[in-house]
Amino acid sequence: MSFLENRFEQNIVTTTVDSVFNWARKSSLWPMSFGLACCAIEMIASTTARFDIARFGSEVFRPSPRQSDLMIVAGTVTLKMAPVLKRLYDQMPEPKWVISMGACSSVGGPFNTYATLQGVDKIVPVDVYVTGCPPRPENLFYALMKLQDKIDATPNLVKRPTEVHLEEAMLEEFKRSVMIAQTQNPAAEPSGPISSGLVTLEPRRG
């Protein structure tokens, strides 16, 4: 019965640092206004009251790469624009993400010509690709939500436990031992397939 007991339970939430960081980052993605072609019109439309990108916390389009952390490459990237795009990406502070919006920026779109970059992922790392020519605002929002999911799963300070990798043979051996443990009389059926309920295991050959 200490003095502090039950004093803070209505004011304190226990969580991990990662959760807080990722929550803050994904909830206020500031996109850079980087409209290159007709996709930009849909990007602009997604900021209007009808679609309202502010619902996802990314309505603050910044005219400067130094204040933004999301680059929506909206439109055809020409070879002349490519070095400019790369420079702007490099000027954005970490952490930063890229959405490739539309067919043109993803794979060059219909413009398989001498002047068009065939996919913006040749010069900057892309997190989410959006299909469409141009994509509707709903499509952009889906990409934004996918990006938020991705940010949510990013480890920052806390290392996530690595996935347990099991050798196939190890797994078989484990199953086998479990099966043997469940068999009423293992000595009676050593050579035949071990069967217990749903799982059937073939005995090891050789």
Add this chain to the structure above:
Amino acid sequence: MDNSHIAALGGLVLEASDTLNEATVHVAAEKIIEVLSLLKSRGFNRLSAVSGVDWHPREPRFELVYNLHALPLKGGKQERIRVKCRVSGAAPEIASAVPVWEGAGWYEREIFDLLGVTFTGHPDMRRLLMPEGWVGHPLRKDFPIHGHKYDYAENK
């Protein structure tokens, strides 16, 4: 349109037509500055455009088209005239029209960029549209249309 302009050019004209009230004159490439200056003195005070045509594989390969416009500043009739000349494909070169109309500068830079015709006497003969360091002239008929995309049909 009256043909007084064509008549005034006299021996400079190789070929002339005056269809649909729009005169077209073909002149020799070496005489282009002379022709343009003369037409400017006759009231064609504005150069509306300079364009280039690639007639590959015909020779002379390139055709330059100067669209002139007489803008009457004190009332009167507007007039237009087209001046065409041909330059060879081996070493395409022609005198720049910048000394006559300064506005010709960027038109000529565009033609130099996309067709590869060099304009002698141009104050700033650089590419206009394509990136610096680009090899080739994209609007030439023998320039590959497609870029460097991975071709699915060829790599089955």
